[in-house]
Amino acid sequence: MNVYTFGTSSGGKDLYGVDIYAGTGTPKETVFITAGHHGTEGGGVEAAMEFIENYLESDTPFAQQLKERVRFTIVPCVNVDQYALAPAQRAYNNLNDRDLNSQYNRRRGIEPESKAVKELYLSIEEPINLAFDLHETEGEWVKGFSIFENKPYRRRILNHAAHAAGKVSKQYPLHSNGVIHDINPSCFDGFACGEGAYSYTFEAPLSKKFAIEDRVEMQLIALDDIITLYYKDRV
Numbered sequence: 001m002n003v004y005t006f007g008t009s010s011g012g013k014d015l016y017g018v019d020i021y022a023g024t025g026t027p028k029e030t031v032f033i034t035a036g037h038h039g040t041e042g043g044g045v046e047a048a049m050e051f052i053e054n055y056l057e058s059d060t061p062f063a064q065q066l067k068e069r070v071r072f073t074i075v076p077c078v079n080v081d082q083y084a085l086a087p088a089q090r091a092y093n094n095l096n097d098r099d100l101n102s103q104y105n106r107r108r109g110i111e112p113e114s115k116a117v118k119e120l121y122l123s124i125e126e127p128i129n130l131a132f133d134l135h136e137t138e139g140e141w142v143k144g145f146s147i148f149e150n151k152p153y154r155r156r157i158l159n160h161a162a163h164a165a166g167k168v169s170k171q172y173p174l175h176s177n178g179v180i181h182d183i184n185p186s187c188f189d190g191f192a193c194g195e196g197a198y199s200y201t202f203e204a205p206l207s208k209k210f211a212i213e214d215r216v217e218m219q220l221i222a223l224d225d226i227i228t229l230y231y232k233d234r235v
């Protein structure tokens with residue numbers, strides 16, 4: 001595991017990335033996972049941290065093969081200035097009051113956090129075939145977990161989100177049927193698709209009905225399932 005800084009937030013804090021790769025030479029591909037674009041969605045940040053821990057500890061033959069072939073690049077917290085505050089004081093936007101997940105469209109102004117994530121992503125030379133962005137949706141109207149699944153231009157659609165939503169639904173409710181194919185070019189999601197990745201945005205329900213442990217678990221179930229489905233025949 002390699003931990004490094006790749007940029008500076010609007011409040012002057014370091015942005016951290018984590019790479020996990022156990023192979024020799026250049027990895028064949030990278031999986032990119034990011035979280036914490038929004039300062040009030042702590043379950044996503046927690047899930048990214050737990051994913052790192054679980055993946056490092058995992059010693060199944062599949063995990064070993066994956067580690068030797070694929071690099072995982074994880075940015076657990078994009079909006080670092082908000083997460084440095086106590087939970088009750090955190091805001092959704094960054095310190096410049098901008099939504100960091102509407103900064104990926106080239107025609108718009110770009111905040112330092114989103115710009116750094118974009119540059120880190122573009123600096124990776126091997127193909128990134130899977131990209132994940134972990135979020136939560138706030139509101140008592142949110143019934144459960146959902147996944148935005150989008151495919152890059154001209155590649156076939158995957159139905160891994162439906163499978164992952166089915167798996168989550170064994171333990172937790174979904175919002176609607178749990179799967180949305182709807183791309184937003186201003187978001188990380190649209191950016192990653194534009195760069196050739198199958199792109200997944202997770203939305204856990206941020207409401208009084210769901211404890212943070214449950215919201216984290218939903219994200220981890222979906223993450224594990226999609227990565228396993230995609231790579232089970234490829235490593």
Ligand SMILES: [Zn+2]
Nearest residue numbers: 038041135136
């Ligand atoms: Zn969000």
